Amino acid sequence: MTGDVLARLKDAAGPKGFSEDPLEIAPHVEEWRGTYQGRTPLLLKPAMTEEVSRILAICHETSTPIVPQGGNTGLVGGQIPLGNEVLLSLARLNRVRAVDGPGAHLIAEAGVVLAAVHAAADAVGLMFPLSLASEGSCTIGGNLSTNAGGVNVLRYGMARALVLGLEVVLADGRVLDLLRTLHKDNTGYDLKQLFVGAEGTLGVITAAALKLFPRPAEVVTAFATVRDPAAAVALLTRLQAETGGLIAAYELIARSGLDLVLAHIPDTADPLAAPAPWYVLVEATGGAKFPLKQVVEEALGEAMTDALVGDAVIAESQAQRAALWRLRESLSEAQKKEGASLKHDVSVPVTAIPDFLARAITAVLKIVPDARPVPFGHLGDGNIHFNFSAPKGADGRAFAARRGDVARIVHDIVRDFAGSMSAEHGIGIMKRDELLRYKSATEIDLMRALKHTLDPKNILNPGKILASP
Numbered sequence: 001m002t003g004d005v006l007a008r009l010k011d012a013a014g015p016k017g018f019s020e021d022p023l024e025i026a027p028h029v030e031e032w033r034g035t036y037q038g039r040t041p042l043l044l045k046p047a048m049t050e051e052v053s054r055i056l057a058i059c060h061e062t063s064t065p066i067v068p069q070g071g072n073t074g075l076v077g078g079q080i081p082l083g084n085e086v087l088l089s090l091a092r093l094n095r096v097r098a099v100d101g102p103g104a105h106l107i108a109e110a111g112v113v114l115a116a117v118h119a120a121a122d123a124v125g126l127m128f129p130l131s132l133a134s135e136g137s138c139t140i141g142g143n144l145s146t147n148a149g150g151v152n153v154l155r156y157g158m159a160r161a162l163v164l165g166l167e168v169v170l171a172d173g174r175v176l177d178l179l180r181t182l183h184k185d186n187t188g189y190d191l192k193q194l195f196v197g198a199e200g201t202l203g204v205i206t207a208a209a210l211k212l213f214p215r216p217a218e219v220v221t222a223f224a225t226v227r228d229p230a231a232a233v234a235l236l237t238r239l240q241a242e243t244g245g246l247i248a249a250y251e252l253i254a255r256s257g258l259d260l261v262l263a264h265i266p267d268t269a270d271p272l273a274a275p276a277p278w279y280v281l282v283e284a285t286g287g288a289k290f291p292l293k294q295v296v297e298e299a300l301g302e303a304m305t306d307a308l309v310g311d312a313v314i315a316e317s318q319a320q321r322a323a324l325w326r327l328r329e330s331l332s333e334a335q336k337k338e339g340a341s342l343k344h345d346v347s348v349p350v351t352a353i354p355d356f357l358a359r360a361i362t363a364v365l366k367i368v369p370d371a372r373p374v375p376f377g378h379l380g381d382g383n384i385h386f387n388f389s390a391p392k393g394a395d396g397r398a399f400a401a402r403r404g405d406v407a408r409i410v411h412d413i414v415r416d417f418a419g420s421m422s423a424e425h426g427i428g429i430m431k432r433d434e435l436l437r438y439k440s441a442t443e444i445d446l447m448r449a450l451k452h453t454l455d456p457k458n459i460l461n462p463g464k465i466l467a468s469p
Helices: 003-013 022-028 049-062 114-122 140-145 229-243 255-264 292-305 318-329 331-338 350-367 396-400 403-416 432-438 441-454
Strands: 066-069 086-089 096-100 105-109 163-169 175-178 204-211 218-226 247-254 278-286 309-314 345-347 372-378 383-389
Touching: 003 049, 022 086, 049 066, 049 086, 049 163, 049 204, 066 140, 096 114, 105 114, 105 140, 114 140, 140 204, 218 229, 218 292, 218 318, 229 247, 229 278, 229 292, 229 350, 247 255, 247 318, 255 278, 255 331, 255 372, 278 292, 278 318, 292 309, 318 331, 331 372, 331 383, 345 403, 350 372, 350 383, 350 403, 403 432
Parallel strands: 066 086
Antiparallel strands: 096 105, 105 204, 163 175, 163 204, 218 278, 218 309, 247 278, 247 372, 345 383, 372 383
16 A cells, blocks of 8 residues: 555545544554454545545555444454555544434434434434444444344344435445435335445445334333243243234343343342343333333233243333343443353344254353353344353463354354344454355355445455455
């Protein structure tokens, strides 16, 4: 990468749009969990789509590789420059361009933090349902590029279901304006969906038109014990039937995970009197005229009579609701503080979760006998974060070195259940080589064809999702 190219890129980004300061660059080239440490000769920080367009045109002309980055909250290394590529931060594209309350949508630039989108929707009495533990730092561009999931997928779908339109800068610098707010458009291929979940390998998302929804008049949040995952699945079915499909979030938590939260996260407390092997965090949302709390209370009471539920508590205030959600949302942080861990973001059919957990835990413990299972996640949509913490007193590095062996076992079992080895975190670099094992040759061929068509010089996030052919 010549000095002339770097000078042209700086000029395209503007006087405030770049940095070569190692201290400023450092937090951009390290992943949150510390798994990947990258490097870059130049951090670009454009503030307008036109600047992104000029930057990519130069990169395309000079075959300069570039890595787009949002809030740097990704967990598979997709946002880290690992081959000395130029790093393109979208953080300064941070305007909410428009909010249309009657039309139930807004247009946000890629660098808008998810929490700011929530605030913009709330200001017009609506809501944007995508909700993640990292919503104070993750950005809309990153959310869409990874097709983020979160806790409300059960009711509202993944990130791709929440997009009406996109503005994307292509590899050669052309701006593809798909910022339409239509709910119906059958004029050919739905091009916007090519870029959702593509992790910046096909184009750089610079803005998005997002769907908004009515803000629930009533929110009922409950924390309940169940004897096993099969009981949790049965309880979900019952609650959905009793509420008419108003369950927005349904999270499964093992006692091992709750113990880590109570040990490492200040100001947390067990909401129930006696410990249990498994818990579910349930949230139902509805309108003001529907007796939602009564329905949930009665359903939980009947479930206790039928021995599906051992004990339960329903939040009586916003503070209590926040305390219950903090137990769930602190699981990743607590496991990080506990030490080395092996993590798997997988999905299987909801009804297969009990059998998957039993089989996969047994298989992993055969090769790492003292590993501590810490499974949790979005049972309502089949997405389990199938994690293991290192044995007490174990060498963390030696435990982490087993990742490949354990992942192969887990992902092969996931395949046996017709599941996915990446439910919501993406592929990045971490799962790139495994993708070849679990996707068919035809799927890989089509993915490579798309990549070559949209990025023939392989400059956009090279080496992520797909290895170079």
